[in-house]
Amino acid sequence: MTPKERAIAALTLNVPDQVPTFELEFQLEKEMFGKELIPDDLTPHNIDKLSEKVRERRLNELAEDFAYIYDELDYAIIPGPYGVGHAEDKRLIIKKVLELNGGRRMFGFHADGTYAIPDGNGMHGFAYQIADDPAGVHADARKMADDAIERNKGLVDMGIEVGLLCADYCYNTGPFLSPQMFEEFIKPYLARIIEEGKKAGLYMIKHTDGNIMPILDHLVDCRPHGLHSLDPMAGVDVKEIKMLVGDKVCLCGNVHCAAMQTGTDEEVIASAEYCMTHGKPGGGYIFCTSNVPFKGMPVDRYRMILDVWKRERDY
Numbered sequence: 001m002t003p004k005e006r007a008i009a010a011l012t013l014n015v016p017d018q019v020p021t022f023e024l025e026f027q028l029e030k031e032m033f034g035k036e037l038i039p040d041d042l043t044p045h046n047i048d049k050l051s052e053k054v055r056e057r058r059l060n061e062l063a064e065d066f067a068y069i070y071d072e073l074d075y076a077i078i079p080g081p082y083g084v085g086h087a088e089d090k091r092l093i094i095k096k097v098l099e100l101n102g103g104r105r106m107f108g109f110h111a112d113g114t115y116a117i118p119d120g121n122g123m124h125g126f127a128y129q130i131a132d133d134p135a136g137v138h139a140d141a142r143k144m145a146d147d148a149i150e151r152n153k154g155l156v157d158m159g160i161e162v163g164l165l166c167a168d169y170c171y172n173t174g175p176f177l178s179p180q181m182f183e184e185f186i187k188p189y190l191a192r193i194i195e196e197g198k199k200a201g202l203y204m205i206k207h208t209d210g211n212i213m214p215i216l217d218h219l220v221d222c223r224p225h226g227l228h229s230l231d232p233m234a235g236v237d238v239k240e241i242k243m244l245v246g247d248k249v250c251l252c253g254n255v256h257c258a259a260m261q262t263g264t265d266e267e268v269i270a271s272a273e274y275c276m277t278h279g280k281p282g283g284g285y286i287f288c289t290s291n292v293p294f295k296g297m298p299v300d301r302y303r304m305i306l307d308v309w310k311r312e313r314d315y
Contacts, residue, residue: 002104007076007162007286011203011225011250015283019276019313020076021306022108022252023288024164024207024228026069027295028302033072035065038083047085059089063096071101073306076286077108077162087158094159108205109155111163111197113148114190115141117176130181137185145189149196156200163202165193165224170210172234179214191222198225205252209291210234220245229290230254232271239278242285251279252286260289260301268301272308280312287313 001009001017009016029037040046042058050058062084070078081093094107118126130137152163169175175182194204205226206219211234212227219227227245230236230253238254256263256271272287279285287309293302 003074003076004104004106007106008203010284010286011205013247013250013284015315017315019280019285019287019309019315021073021287021309021313022075022077023079023292024108024166025079025082025292025294026073026075028293028297028299029065029069031299032302033065033069035069037062037066037069037080042084042089044083044085047089055089056092059085059092060096063093064100066093066097067100070097070105075105077106079108079164082110087154091158098159106161106203107159108162108164109158109160110166111148111152111155111193111202111204112165112167113144113146113151113193114165114167114186115144115177116167116169117171130185134185141185141189145192148193152193152197152202153200156202161201161203163197163204165190165204165206167208168210169208169215170212170231170234172210172231174211174213175215179218182215183218187218187222190219194222194224205250212236216241216245220248224249226250226252226286228252228288231290232256233258233290238275242278242281246282246284250284250286253288253290254279255287255289255305257289257291257294257297260293260305261297265301265304268304269308272305273312276308276312280315283315 003020006016006018006020010020029035042062047055081090197204204224205228206224207228209229209231227249230238230241230251232254238251241251254275259267259271
C-alpha cells in the first residue's frame with residue numbers, strides 16, 4: 001500500500017499493511033534536512049516582489065524540498081503549505097509535489113471555523129457575550145462555519161484532501177466551555193463543517209489539545225474521520241480512548257511531546273511504544289505526537305519515536 005492508501009484505511013477504520021504517520025506541522029526541517037518550508041522570500045508579503053520567472057523557479061524549488069522532506073519522513077499526509085504565497089502559489093506547489101511523489105501522499109490544511117479558547121484579552125468579553133447575547137454568539141458561530149465551509153471547498157480545488165480542524169477547546173483540566181455550552185455553541189457548527197467537508201471530498205481530522213474527556217462523546221458525535229491529539233499531558237490515554245470510541249473514529253497521536261522536550265530517552269521510547277501497543281490493534285490509528293515536532297525540540301528525540309514507529313508499524 002502507498003502511504004496515502006494507509007491513511008485512508010486508518011481514517012475509515014480499516015487495517016492497512018502498516019500504521020501510517022503524519023504531523024499537523026513539521027517544524028524541524030532546517031535542523032533535520034537543512035531546508036526551510038516557509039522561506040522568507042516566498043511569504044505572502046514578499047512573494048509579489050519577485051519577477052514571474054524567479055517566482056516560478058523558487059516555487060518549484062520549494063515543491064522539490066517538500067517532496068524530498070516528506071518522502072524521507074514517509075508521511076501519509078503532508079501538512080501545508082502554510083505561510084507561502086497566495087492560493088495560486090499553493091496550488092502550484094501541491095500539484096508539483098503530487099507529481100514528484102506520484103500521488104502517494106495527501107496534503108492536509110487547516111479547515112476549522114468554530115470557537116476556540118479565547119486569548120487573555122478576549123476571554124471576559126466572550127463570557128459576557130454568552131451570558132448577555134447568546135443569539136449573537138450563535139449568529140457569529142454560523143458565520144464562522146459558513147466561511148469555513150466555503151474556504152474548504154477552495155482547499156479541495158487546490159488539491160487538498162485532508163481538512164485539519166485545529167480549533168483548541170480544552171485546557172489540561174478540561175474544556176473552556178462546559179459540556180452543555182459546548183453542545184450548544186460549538187457542536188452543531190463543528191458537525192456542519194465536518195459534514196460539508198466530507199461532501200466536498202475531504203477527510204476530516206479534528207484536533208484539540210487538553211483534556212477532551214468531558215466532551216469526548218460530543219466530538220465523536222460530529223463524525224470526524226480522525227481525532228487528534230489525545231494529549232497525555234492532560235491525562236488522555238490512547239488505551240482508554242481506543243476502548244471507548246476506537247470503533248467510531250480513527251485515533252491520531254498521544255506520543256508525549258513534553259517528554260520529547262524534557263524527559264529521558266527511556267521515557268520518550270516508552271511513550272511511543274505505548275501508543276503503538278494500544279493504538280495500533282484493529283486499525284484506525286495514525287502514529288504522531290500529541291502536538292507537533294516543534295522548533296527547539298531535540299531532533300534526536302523525534303528520530304527516536306520514528307524509529308519505534310518503523311520497528312513496530314507492520315500489521
